[in-house]
């Protein structure tokens with residue numbers, strides 16, 4: 001049953017009933033049409049109320065139908081809305097809680113609308129690279145006014161019903177109900193009151209004009225174009241709303257439809273829809289069922305109040321969870337707390353945090369030098385120096401004091417979680433929680449699953465991640481986990497580019513033009529070049545067969561660790577972060593190149609992008625094949641949320657699908673022929689080679 005039908009007095013009530021948010025899937029649309037027909041056939045019914053059962057009026061399209069032909073199967077949403085408009089008995093939409101996308105378009109097809117206060121109203125299609133495709137761009141401007149409608153359509157952001165009702169001249173809502181509880185009785189009264197009124201009002205018949213049309217739409221295009229960057233949909237939304245003001249309703253509808261279909265096929269919309277699905281999928285772990293019991297996390301202990309410890313603490317304080325910070329020395333604690341306080345004070349100064357909220361958060365923070373004070377913590381997160389010996393000492397202490405059932409997590413970037421778990425008597429309670437710096441800002445959280453990590457522990461931290469507003473992605477145990485393991489190959493390839501003729505600035509510009517937030521060298525300067533140096537030394541000690549360009553080592557030997565030392569691949573002016581190309585570094589690269597006997601060549605931007613992005617893709621394929629990541633989409637989420645991969649390209653693995661795996665492999669074969677590159681590097685991962693030869697994708 002996807003809609004409930006009842007008759008109350010002279011009024012039929014159709015309640016959409018497709019949990020969780022009454023998505024307008026085929027069965028729901030069919031049930032709605034059946035309800036309308038039944039109401040028309042019943043002479044005792046004089047008016048109809050449409051509402052939503054449960055937690056929403058309607059959240060719009062059913063995501064289970066996403067991208068499938070059933071989304072367009074008759075009765076499709078356009079047909080349902082036509083049926084509503086053609087109804088000979090008045091139809092009242094009784095709207096509450098959530099009214100979004102197709103849900104709002106449906107309501108706009110009704111003759112009357114009454115909303116409960118606090119209802120979130122939105123046309124969020126632009127967030128998927130689309131525009132509302134069932135009349136939203138034509139009816140909302142008529143009902144709400146051109147400017148507020150355009151704002152909603154272009155931003156996709158929800159607006160509360162009471163704010164919309166207050167807009168002068170609006171005809172979106174005929175009435176605001178007193179409360180959620182009174183919505184239905186008030187809707188029934190409204191329906192009974194209009195039962196005999198004719199003609200029935202239709203939104204499509206309302207006038208739609210903007211007094212300064214040309215000027216206003218020019219202004220809107222400038223604003224939206226500037227913000228939309230590489231996404232075509234926002235400007236198309238402007239076009240469609242303008243069409244509503246200039247064309248007949250029917251013509252405007254045709255324009256909307258054509259534009260919608262065009263946008264559906266853009267790579268940008270495909271990327272955004274992929275991300276939408278990948279984000280939801282990444283929250284689920286294949287072998288951890290949704291009903292896995294969770295442990296209660298009401299208090300958190302953090303060991304180490306350095307860069308990461310302080311940032312991690314803020315996440316929990318922001319979510320109202322008490323935190324105890326532990327350090328070895330009082331000075332370190334004081335320093336950590338002072339830094340954390342400074343971050344909050346900066347937010348207060350910018351007006352982003354209210355002073356009383358700041359006080360509340362600080363009141364949730366306590367500090368200690370003694371492990372025994374951590375005995376009541378539900379979750380302990382270690383963020384001390386990246387040395388196995390130090391981690392061992394900490395985990396032995398945590399194991400000693402932690403209460404049974406407490407979760408013990410490490411924020412290590414590189415160390416083996418299984419080894420860390422073995423320092424305790426409770427490997428089932430141990431896992432990695434790899435936050436990214438700055439931990440209070442970055443959305444990504446890699447959840448590192450040890451061989452013995454309990455399913456309830458995983459279920460608990462995935463839910464907790466949501467609470468602290470992180471996108472959690474599960475990674476198996478390997479060197480660098482998903483994100484840093486891939487970035488190592490990307491940075492290695494960037495080194496070969498320097499040897500062959502690139503400058504750091506040229507490589508960075510090519511990648512930034514492709515859409516990365518930062519190219520590889522600016523990123524390394526920000527993270528600290530010493531980190532990669534330490535990894536290369538370790539690889540050397542391990543006698544790794546991996547070959548590296550030596551330029552980065554030469555750079556580090558000069559103490560050019562990046563922004564923190566005021567010099568790296570670029571020069572920096574004290575107190576500023578602008579990367580200034582360094583003649584000294586370029587001369588160093590040239591001298592090194594000459595020493596190798598290499599005649600430099602000009603490398604095209606396209607080659608730079610391919611070599612760096614395909615390096616990510618190939619390592620991603622290894623990670624997928626080894627089961628370190630359970631889905632290609634998980635890898636994409638890591639790169640979108642943690643590494644500044646361009647959103648409109650959907651992440652490295654989705655991008656590979658778009659390029660075509662066959663083409664990726666062909667290019668890799670070509671790169672392998674380059675004597676200055678590394679043939680071994682370009683060996684396609686077996687999974688990539690197999691999928692490419694079968695004409696398949698990572699999806």
Ligand code: NAD
Nearest residue numbers: 304305306307308327328332383384385386411412413437
């Ligand atoms: P940091 O040097 O800024 O902070 C480490 C803190 O741990 C220091 O305040 C130190 O006094 C304290 N400490 C050291 N030994 C201790 C002990 N035995 N008991 C209690 N406190 C102790 O380092 P960081 O950058 O915050 O890194 C911490 C961890 O997070 C490392 O494992 C690192 O690999 C990882 N990590 C760092 C980043 C990053 O970008 N900085 C990102 C992700 C993960």
